[in-house]
Structure formats: C-alpha cells, structure tokens
Amino acid sequence: MSNRPIAAIILAAGKGTRMKSDLHKVLHPIAGRAMLMHLMASVDALDPVRKVVIVGDKADQIEAALSGSASLALQEPQLGTGHAVQQAEAALTGFEGDVLILYGDVPFVPTATMGAMIDRLNAPDAPAVVVLAFEPADAQHYGRVITRGDRITKMVEYKDASEAERAVTLCNSGLMAVRAADLFALLARVTDENAAKEFYLVDIVNIANADRRTCAVVTTDPFDVAGINSRAELAAMESAWQARRRAQAMAEGASLLAPETVWFAWDTHLGRDVLIEPNVFFGPGVSVADGVRIRANCHIEGATIGAGCEVGPFARLRPGTVLGEKAKIGNFVETKKAVLGQGAKANHLTYLGDATVGAGANIGAGTITCNYDGYFKYQTVIGENAFIGSNSALVAPVKIGRDAIVGAGSAVTRDVGDGELRLVRGEQLVKPGWADRFHDAMRKKKAAEKGAK
Template sequence: MSNPIAAIVLAAGKGTRMKSDLHKVLHPIAGRPMLLHLMASVDELSPAKKVVIVGDKAEQLEAALAGSADLAVQAPQLGTGHAVQQAEGALAGFDGDVLILYGDVPFVPAATMQAMIDRLNAPDAPAVVVLAFEPADAQQYGRVITEGDYVTKMVEHKDATEAERAVRLCNSGLMAAKSADLFALLSRVTDDNAAKEYYLVDIVNIANADGRHCAVVVTDPYDVAGINSRGELAAMEGEWQARRRVQAMADGASLIAPDTVWFAWDTQLGRDVLIEPNVFFGPGATIADNVKIRANCHIEGAIVGTGCEVGPFARLRPGTVLGEKAKIGNFVETKKAVLGNGAKANHLTYLGDVTVGANANIGAGTITCNYDGYFKYRTEIGERAFIGSNSALVAPVRIGADAIVAAGSAVTRDVADGELRLVRGEQLIKPGWADRFHDAMRKKKAGK
C-alpha cells in the first residue's frame, strides 16, 4: 500500500515584478489562475493534505482556493526553507511523503510528481529527492552537482564557484521527502549565506553530511518553468498554446492558421472540427464533431452541437447551447441562448436570454430586448418560426411555432402558433415633397 501524500505549495512572495494588485500566482494562463493549474495536477495524486504557504495578499489566495487547501502564513519571509517550515503545524501528525511545490511553477505534470514520490520510496531510501532540469541558458539558477542520480551538493548561483556554475543541471526548487525527515532537516538549516536566508536546498547538503544520500529526478524545462513577470507570463501562455494547438490537430481538428487560434484550459473539441484564423476560446467551450468555426469568432461558456456552423465574426457568450446543425452567422452575439436543431441566425443579431425552436429562422438585425435596466427576461421562439429582419422582441414574450413576425416589427405581446404579427407605423406618401425640399435647401445654401 502506498504512503499518504501531502503537498506544500509556496505562494508567499510579493511578486513585485508583476507590478499588479492581483497576487502573482492568480494571474491566468489559458483562462485559469496558474495556482489552480498546479493544484489540479496535485489533485490527480489524491493527496491526503494540501498546504499553501501565504503571505502578501493572502485573502486573494484564500478566496481562490475556496477551502480546498489549508493555509499557513509566512511572516516575515526569510527564504524557501523558512517558508516550508510554516507547514509543520498543518502537517502535525502526518506520516507520509511530502511534495514541495511552487505556486508560480504551474505546469508540473502529475506524472512527474509521482516519479519523485516513486524515487523517494525506492529501496535505497534517499532522504530527499530533488527535481532538476537542464535549461538552454542556466542563468541564475542554483546548480545540482551529481554522481549518477545521487546529489553530492546543492549550491545557489551566487554562492557557486566557476566550476559549479559550468554545470548545466539546475535546481527547480521542487523536492520530495518523508515528513519526519523534512522537518528534522529544516530545523538544522541556517542563514549562513550571501543572502542571509534559510535555503530549502540546504536540507540536501545536511542529509549528505549525515552520511545519507539524496537523489535527483530530471524533467523537461517546460514542466518547471517559473513565472515572475508579465513577460514570462506571456511567454508561458505562448508555449502552452503552442502545445495545445499541436494536441488539437493530433486529436482530429483542422486549424488553418494554428498560431492565431487561442484555447482555454478546458476547451473541448470533437473530431473533424474546422477552425479558421483568429478564433479565441474562453473557458467553458465544448465543440462537437463536424463543426465549422469561421474566422474571427469569440466563444466562451458555450456548447456547440454536431454539424453546426459559427461565424465569421460571431460571439458566443456563456449559456449558449447550439443544437445539431444550428447556424450562427456573421456579427451575431448570443448569451444564455438555446437554439434547437437546424435553427439559424445568419446576420447582425443579438440573442440574449432566449430559447429558439428547431428550424426557426432569425432575420438580420433581430434583437431580443431582454433587459429593462433592472431585471432580465426571457424570450421563447417556437419551432419553424420566422422572425423578419430588423425586429425587436421585447421580453418577456413568446413567439409560437410556425409564426411569422414581419420585418421591422416591435413585438411586445405573445404571438400565437401560426400567426402573422405585423407591428409598423402607417406609411405616408407625399408626392413631390422630396423634390420641393431639395430645391428649397439648395437655394438656402446658395444664399438666395
């Protein structure tokens, strides 16, 4: 039987390089806060305990986590080792394996975390497992000095010799240790270094000095990329999107201009979906098989059924549900709109808080007037109804099955099944009036 797992997530830093009122780890990638990307991966391991170390803007993290993890406050902030120590109280009585993670390192795969746990529980029983990587540019990263997969020394860049800085294997900061070992080792860490901080990495050196050994697991640099600035946030968004586009095409979607399509973290695509250039998916979009999404569409919180066509220049907002082979055309916006099979709104229309029956046709320029300045109201449009161009349907209102609303109508009362509703002002005809008007205005302009 496997040991219980606890995760300690460090998120106490001020994130000053972000220059933001929003906590650094709550900045989104693909529409989801980076911290929640990480916590979702942690949850795949079914941890017994999750402890997030907080400091600055702790109330924002508490709200975002919504009770899904314990919080421990680090104040003052005296380094990574000191941060991890703050979880000791929350883990009192816990006897198992502990993962140490960082809230601004959001894309550590669950499989990588599991590999660290597996290595920790190997027969040679390392005291600490370090997650390392080999970046193209080692920059200011701390180095991991190894023999085989054993760590002989951990050293921060500022404390490293030139020979140690030449080593390409770098410390991600992520570690795994048995709970009993972790806090015993942390209690012996000192701040005897250039920064006068309590370094987490020192637990490796202390364990080695005790005659124990520590092991390294190596992962892809993408998995442990940290985000500290707006520039790094944008770069990571770009890398995440690039990988998601490749996955979408591998799964059977066609992207005409892949670099112009932007996915959310939870976008679901069926097979044989065609996506034209400049399409943006917000969270909550589900696209079924054989859907065509034309250029320049924005889709969020919407379910698009099999065989539908959307766009170009369409916006589907949350609560939109399109039945099979429904059609949303150019410059159409929907919100909490449910369209039945084969229903269509081809041009220049706003459909908000509405149910549209199967095979109904919504003419160009139609608006559901769903808001009176205080409350929202629904419109119901029956099957096979025909709504003429430039119509305003003032909710709450019901248009019956097979009913016709004539172009230019402002409908304020229900329309029965099969009924024609024509709501227009009387057309006046004044022969010669326009000619006389133009003649008078031309003379006036000429000063006569």
Template sequence: MRRRMTQIAAIILAAGKGTRMKSDLHKVLHPIAGRPMLMHLMDAVDALNPAKKVVVVGSGKEQLEAALAGSAELAVQEPQHGTGHAVQQAEAALAGFEGDVLILYGDVPFVPTSTMQMMIDRLNADDDPAVVVLGFEPEDTQAYGRIVTQNDRIEWMVEHKDATEAQRATKLCNSGLMAVKAKDLFPLLARVTNENAAGEYYLVDIVNIATQDGRHCYVVKTDPYDVTGINSRGELAAMEGEWQARRRVQAMVDGASLIAPDTVWFSWDTKLGRDVLIEPNVFFGPGVTVADNVKIRANCHIEGATIGSGCEVGPFARLRPGTVLEEKAKIGNFVETKKAHLGKGAKANHLTYLGDATIGAGANIGAGTITCNYDGYFKYQTVIGEGAFIGSNSALIAPVKIGRDAIVAAGSAVSRDVADGDLRMVRAEQLVKPGWADRFHDTMRKKKAEKK
C-alpha cells in the same frame, strides 16, 4: 523499484511578493489560458488524491484565500526569510502527518501529475532516499541553483549566488521541487542556517545536511517546460505562448484542422471533437465544448458555449456564456448570443443579438433582429417556436413568446405573444408628404449661404 502506498501531502509556496509583476493581483493568480496559474498546479496535485494541501502565503493572503475557497489550508510566512523558512510554516498544519511531502511552487504551474508521482515513487524506493529533488537541464542555466551528482545520487547542491565557477559550469539545475518524508523534513529544516550570501534559510540545504549525515539523496529529471517559473509579465506571456503552441499541436493530433494555428487561442478547458475546422483568429474563453464536424469561421470569440455537431459559427461571431447550439444550428457574421439556446437547424445569419432566448428547431432569425431582454433592472426570456420566421430588423421585447411556425414581419417591435401560425406586423402607418424634402433642403442651403 517498489512502489509503496503512502499518504501524500503537498506544500505549495506562494508567499513571494511578486514585485516584478507590478500588479495588485497576487502573482500566482495571474491567468494562463484563462485560469490562474496556481489553479493549474492545484489541479495536477488533486489528481494524486492528497491527504493534505498547505499553501504558504504572505502578502495577498485574502486574494489566495478567496481563490482557494477552502480547498487547501493556509500557512502564513511573515516575515519572509527564504524557501526553507517558508516550508517550516507548514509544520503546524502537518502535525501528526506521517506520509510523503511534495514541495511545490505556486508560480511553477505546469508540473505534470506523472512527474509528481515519479518523485514520490523514487522517495519510496528500496534504497530509502532522504530527499528526492526534481532537476532539469535548460539551454540557459541563468541564475538557477546547481546539482552536483554521481550518477543520480546528489553529492552537493548550491545556489547560483554561492556557487563557484566550476559549480556553475554544471548543467543540471535545481527546480526547487522536492519530495521528502514528513518524518525527515522538519527535523532537517530545523538544522538549516542562514550563513550564506543572501542571509536566508535555503530549502536546498536539507539535501546537504542529509548527505553529511551519511544518507543518500537523489535527483529525478524532467522537461524544462514542466518547471518553468513565472516572475514577470514577460515570462507570463512567454509561458502563455508556449502553452498555446502545445495545445494547438494537440488539437491537430486529436483531429481538428487549424488553418492558421498561431492565430487560434485556446482556454485550459476547451474541448474539441473530430473534423472541427477552425479558421484564423479564433479565441476560445473558458467553458467551450465543440462537437464533431463543426466549422468555426474567422474572427470569432467563443466563451462558455456548447456547440453541437455539424454547426457553423461565424465569421465575426461572438458566443457568450450560456450559449447552446444544437445539431446543425448556424450563427453567422456579426451575431452575438448570450444564454441563448438554438434548436436543431435554427439559424441567425447576420447582424443579430440573441440574449436570454430559446429558439426552436428550424427557426430563422432575420438580419438585425434583437431580443430586448433587459429593462435596466431585470432580465427576461424570449421563446421562439419551431419553424418560426423572424423578419429583418425586428425587436422582440421580452418577456415574449413567438409560436410554432409564426411569422414576425420585418421591422416589427413585438411586445405581446404571437400564437402558433400567426403573422404579427407591428409598424406605424407610413406617412408621405410630397415635396417636403426638397423644400427642406432649399431652406437649409439658403440659411447656410447667408452665414458665409
């Protein structure tokens, strides 16, 4: 087989109403692993460096327009008369395009780039196929359309509702994904009719029309996972589970230890180094990078954070976006960070909130410390110098700077800068009234007794 260098266009069908989702959010924008399913697919398409991308939309156009942010052209299918009719709506956007066209589905998000390339390569083989169809053999053929083949050459394709019992016995199913040369695609679509059980214009009919013309069409096969469609919340959850299971395996293959793999949840872009230990019930949101030799203790939620080598996080810690931990920094139990940068070896071991803060190397943040970073209107910065010691139950009222090796005494509310090496103690004078509590309790007990 000889690969020919041709331009590629992708038509992504996303005009379905997604009624089974029962959601105001467009079906293809529902996330898997923290990313809209459509964007998983678009990322795989982009790896082919396509000349054109056309997303066919219907209801929810504004949502898709916002999500795509100009990265693809939109074509509107309204009303909706089937998959063949949907693809026809991209004809104007591809006017003058003479390369190869991939037809994909926005609710089939995990088609690998390599599979798309395999379809394109087969389309450009020396035997000059008219259409290449992506097939698969699921354990349960359900209501999928069938592909009748002789070796890999397609003899006939039929939708499930129009298939005979004999045809339904065929295990090879149609994913709906195709590769067709632009010069063939739209002339074939123009000949498709809606004379079928649904009264729709089926995309698969272009295969049958080309076959009747004496041209050959071929199938290439892929793993059923690659072409799993998502139409309901249940299917969304099932696909999330399958994606996570594969990602956990990959994490361990790459050198991370997961104590209870089924309880760890990754994002689509989570990056883990080697010899990372992850205890049970850890959730990674988008934007997390973890270096080598990191320990993430149980029950942590981490999003938008960069964790340096040798760090320890948790248990029961929450790292929010903008958190950076340099080498061997430590975040302990019930600590929350947001836009906080901890220098090498800095630590906050217990019950602390650090927001909009820069903490120098080796600084120690005592239990119960908070950075008061918000006045109801604006956010302000707290800067803590290297080697500083912040005593327990301190409130650092931003904007404020604590100098190198400075000490803030426990229970202080600090609203002015502290110079290098200084001690700052901000407490009200302790007042003692001997016997006051006993007299108070006696009075209140008598009042309570009188009410009975």
C-alpha cells in the same frame, strides 16, 4: 505509485514585486485560469490527504481563490524557502506519509512528474530527499545539482557556487519530495550561513548527504518547471502553453488554418474534424462537437456547440450559449444564455440574450431580444420553424409560437400564437410628388444663396 498518503506544501508567500500588480502573482491567469489553480488541479489528481499553501503578502486573495480547498500557513517575516516550508509543520502534525514541496508560480508540473518523484522517494534505496531537476538551454543563475548517476552529491545556489559548479547544466527546480518523518528534522538543522542570509530549502539535501544518506534526482522538461516572476515571463509562458495546445488540437483531429492566431482556454474541448479559421479566441468553458466550422474573428466563451454547426465570422458567443446540431450563427451575431435548437439560424447582425430558439427557426438580420429592463432579465421563447423578420425587437418576456411569422421591423411586446403572422408597424404614409417638390424648392434656395454671394 506508492500507496503511502501524500501531502503537498505549496509556496506562495512571495511579494511578486516584479509583477507590479495589486493581484497576487500566483493568481495571474494563463489560458484563462490562475497559475495557482493550474498547479492545484495537478496536485488534486494525486488525491492528497493534506494540502498546505504558504502565504504572506495578499494572503486574503489566495484564501478567496482556494475557497477552503487547502490549509493556509503564514510566513512572516520571509526568511527563505526553507523557512517557508517550516511554516507548514503545524498543519502537518500527525501526518506520516510523503510530502511534495511545490511552488505556486510554477504552474505546469504534470501529475505524472509528481508521481515519479514519489516513486523515487519510495524506491529500495530509500533516498532522504528527491529533487526535481532540469537542463535549460541557458542555465543562467539557477541553483546547480551536482550528481553521480541519479545520486545527488551536492546542491548549491548559483551565488555560492564555484566556477566548476556553475559549469554544470543540471539545475534545481526547487521542487522536492521528502518523507514527513525526515522533512522538519532536516529543516531544523538548516542555517542562514550563506550570501543571502536566508534559510535555503536545498540545504536539507546537503545535510542528508553529510549524514551519509542517499538523495536522488528526477529530471523533467524545462517547460514543466518554468517559474513566472514578471509580466514578460507570464506572456512567454502563455505563448508556450498555447503553442503546445495548438499542436495537441491538430494531433487530435482539428484543423487550424492559422494556428498561431487561435487562442485556447485551459478547458477548451474540440471534437474531430473541427475547422478553425484565423483569429479565434476561446475563453473558459467551451465544448465543440465534431464537424464544426468556426470562421474567422470569433470570440467564444462558456458555450456548447453541437455537431455540424457553423459559427461566424465575427461572432461572439457568451456564457450559457448552447447550439444544437447544425445550428448556424453568422457574422456580427452575439448570443448570451441562448439555446438554439437543431438547424436554427441567426445569420447576421443579431443579439439573442436569455432566449430559447426552436429547431429550424430563422432569425432575420438586425433582430434583438430585449431581455433587460434596467433591473431584471427576462426570457424570450421562439418556437420551432418560426420566422422572425429583419430588424425586429422582441421585448421579453415574450413567446413566439411554432411556425409563426413576425414581419420585418416589428416591435413585439405580446405573445404570438402558433402559425400566426404578427406585424407591429406604424402606418405607411404616401404623398405622391412630395419628394420632387421638396428637391425643386431646396435646389432653388441653394442657387439663390450662391448668387447672393
């Protein structure tokens, strides 16, 4: 790719009224990540020297999401895409490289595609503008790109197109690459003499053509430039992204028994020979090592799962969970900020929060770490090869020593030393014959009440 510096202008000023949401359209998530942040990550891979996001409605939300990673330029009022790009002129003062024009609601433009646009811009014929185009299954109301080879002869919005132009299937994505030296000079010549009375960005192509300059097209997969304007389109894009991610997972050596029921996050990492049963949901921040089995109906987020582990069915791993090699989390077990050592087990009906569990330890059914007193969180530390009996409550902060045993039904409030047995139970009371006498008395009472009726 060219060594010239790159800047990116990302349009995100629209009101997104079709979303019917208090959240800005470009901040709605796909695969656990805001649309805008998917796009910004792809842009960042090009190492741009400047990034300018054009904002309007709910600008404060976008500013918070970007956390200073890009400049903001306000478009108010909103008079079209050409007018939107003009608002970046001040932020790009003194910039002399190549400019990519992107859209915040078009989140999945690959970095390689952006690079191809820059390469074409710097080809020997030096086009004034490079347009990214695509051929959808249904061209609908997209603007059309009229070409001869890869040279653009005309750009036209659907509402302004003739019947012959509407028959063309090559469509304008709206994404462009332009030299900074050309961009704002061309935009200054754009007018609003069209059906919508807006300043169209695409008109810079027609202006450059009128100047007898070359404009070129680069094509891409329709998925890469799919825009999202409604919740239905958001759901459709989520579905399309998930389908691609599942195919990738299987191609890379994971087995999905019912692929359509597994949902990935944008950063889910799977090792080889991972087996995933039906109805598994991955939130952000999950890494799964080789040879792991994730059984049905698990919800996993912010967790690191070591080689050879088994999780589920019906397990919930929350952020901060780390499972060592061959650890096991069974059915109806929930973990949060819990680190389990090699071979440690919690097989049934357990909550482990703010806990460290040593290698080989066994956590019995119904055990919970009582980590919260209503104000603060506290740690539970369980030593290697410790055995925690069923239905135990470990009241943090507390430490259970190596090889220690906690008897079933214990409520442990003080540390347990290495190798100790701790039983914390009320005294068992035995009254021989009491139950028989109770049953006899109650049967007679019930019979008497029935006879009285």
